[in-house]
Amino acid sequence: MMASFGQITWIAMLESAAYCVVLGAILFAGLRSHQVRAVLYSGLVVLFSIFWFASFGQLYLKQVHVTSFPLTLFIPVFLSLALDYRLVAALAPVQSVLIFNYAQQYSATLGAESSTGFESVSIVYAVLSGIMFTLVAILAWVRQHTDDELIRALNEKERLASTDSLTGLMNRRAFMDSLSTFCAAKSTFAVAFLDLDRFKPLNDQFGHAAGDAVLREISNRLQQVPGVRAAARLGGDELAVALDANLSSAELDKAVANLHSCLTRDVEWDGKTLSVGVSVGYATNARDAQSLPTLLKAADTAMRRAKAQQTGWASFSVDVDGAALDTHSSEIEFRSALSRGDLRAAIQPIANAETLEIVGYEILSRWTQCGLRQTPEPNEFIPMAERLGLLNDLLWMTLDETLRSGDVIPHRLAVNISPAQLQAPDFVDCFMNVLKARAVDPAFITLEITEQVAYRNIESNVEMLEKARRAGMTIALDDFGTGYSSLSMLDRLPLDKVKIDKSFSQRSGSSDRSDSILHASIRLAKQLHLTCCVEGIETEEAARKVQLFGADEIQGYWIGRPMLLTDTRVAFKRAS
Incomplete structure (x- = not known):
């Protein structure tokens, strides 16, 4: 501003240098977060003092111009805006006295014709300036009071959010x-x-x-x-x-x-x-x-x-408590593995008992990469997934991976489901959405259930299975013969297929009675017009025996072991 009037003086240069020093100190304190408020208030008071020393110095050297007086009215008020209300109130009378004296000397320096008239004007300016400072002090008090209340409220909110109200301890x-x-x-x-x-x-x-x-x-x-x-x-x-x-x-x-x-x-x-x-x-x-x-x-x-x-x-103690801790660690690792995609889809072939041609695959899950000491087997992580409420997530992931591969369609796909999954009212709808997204006909899907679906909520379970059948899917009773009410389940559940548990085929040959039980189970399924699949076929002799007994399908290691989809580019074509 001094430069615009062509009045750059040594006082103006000293004033500017002093301003730079004080403002630099305030900025440094702000960056270091060191006594910021104290440095700010002290710095503004110093700036107020420097301004008035420079203003009276310019009067003394007769270096004033037409803008000098208006600046004395507004710059001190501007500086006071960031001060504590007590400091502003203390500076109000000081500002009034300084304005009055400055106005008197200003009029004398400019050679005013009527000093008496200008004295009256000086009093008015001094009073107005004091009132302005008082208003700023009131506003500063209101602002500071509001800020303090807000800070107290935030601190109380933080305290309540982090403290137990009864004991005063952390939550x-x-x-x-x-x-x-x-x-x-x-x-x-x-x-x-x-x-x-x-x-x-x-x-x-x-x-x-x-x-x-x-x-x-x-x-x-x-x-x-x-x-x-x-x-x-x-x-x-x-x-x-x-x-x-x-x-x-x-x-x-x-x-x-x-x-x-x-x-x-x-x-x-x-x-x-x-x-x-x-x-x-x-x-x-x-x-x-x-x-x-x-x-x-x-x-x-x-x-x-x-x-x-x-x-x-x-x-x-690791020796005493290690097993319980391993279970917890496995649960944590399972969640991470599921999100990372370390749980992969695997398939095991199902063959026609007469021709040995592959007619379908059972979809299984395998945990491929694990940070634990020992990778859990399916009989360990499947119950874990159900316990954690992640069984559906595992199912959708493995099912979608299988359908994406394109190597197993148009063979039938058998999918194991638990009673807990049937309790979800939208389970069949979600299943159908996955099939629709991959353009797979529901007729290629077999839902494999166990007798546990009858232990509780059998009415709702049967209703859900009927809904799946109406959508085109087939229902199979898995592990037949291992439960306590197998025969009654054949009547109560809407079934299309029975899978005889591997314990029957593996005991077959040990006695005539074992062979008779296996033969009778196959004949029962046939008489009920249910497709019969015998599990656990591990030898050619066992395969030939269940073929003679009348089984429709066979499954077991002799037909093929479970393999990850990435390992089945050369698909199973014939078991022998």
Whole structure:
């Protein structure tokens, strides 16, 4: 602005340099997050002072121009906008006095004709300037009050989101965040899970108020135990702590024993002595587990063992608790493997018993790549998938992979389904959508069920199977002869085919009775006009025998072993 009027003076240059220094200090404090508010307020007050020193200096040297006076009205107000309301209120009278004096000297410097008239104007400007500062102070107070309320609300919200309201301990989310922070810092720590013993009887006898009192007292004790880095209530009467694990095994055992002893002291409430036990199990991230989920499961497993054996507390042991932990690790790995596509489709051929021509394939699942010590077999991960609610995901993935391959159509495809899948009202619709997406006729699909579909919800299961038959699919009863009500199932279920369990064919030949049972089972299926397939055919002799007995189809290792789709580019053509 000075340059635009051609009045660049040494005072203006010093003023600009001072501004740069102060603004640089404010910027540096902001970047380093060091005392930002204090530096900002101090810097703005310094800028206010520099401005007025420069303004009066220019008056003294008679270097003023027509814009000098308006600048004194607005620049100080502009600087005050970011100040604390108390500082603005304190500067209001200072600004009024400075404006009045500046206006008097300004008029004298410009040679005003009526100093008395300009004095009145100076008073008006001084009052207006003071009022402007006062208004800015009020606005700053309102803004700061609103900001403080907002910050308090956010802090309270964060506290409520991370704190258990009853005990004041961390909740599960905050505890997990703390453990994740420890892991990120590569810190060594132990996690202990705690479960109160006899807590439900205590609630039943004395009421929930007594139970709440016990939880609060236990939580208070937890926070006073040396070595506890974080404590949380996970829910109900389950608690957890993170302990400093920079101790030997013996020292850590002693610390946990001390923790258990501290927590199991009686609790006084309402004139009564309440006795409650605590079961503690712990594991360390350095010794027992490399991942946080595995560490938590290890501590929980040790706690459950301590509770079952009534030992008070227990340390995780690979030898004792390894099997339970492996199950948990398998479940975690299964989820990842399913999302990565490490579970693949495999097929096993089904042949015509008379001609030995391949007439269909059974779709199976195989876990091909696994980070566990031993890759689980289908009889291990299929129940796991059902337990985790992922059986349908596994089915759709393997079915879609099989239909995409194009190597098995137009052969019939047998798909194993569980009773739990039939309980979903949209199961058949979803199945049909997969077939439609791959342009596959439902007539090529056989749904294989077991007798478990009759153990419960048989009416809804039968209804779903009838719906599948109306859509064009075939229904087969798998593992016939292994259940407790096989014959009644032949009458109750809507069946087109029976697959006789491999135990019959493998026992055949050991006695005349075994042969008679196998023969009778085949004849029964034939008399009911059901297609009969015998499983477990492992020799040519067995194949010839069931052919003579009248079986329609055979399946087993002699026909072909299950193979991944990627390994079946040369398709099975004939078993012999």
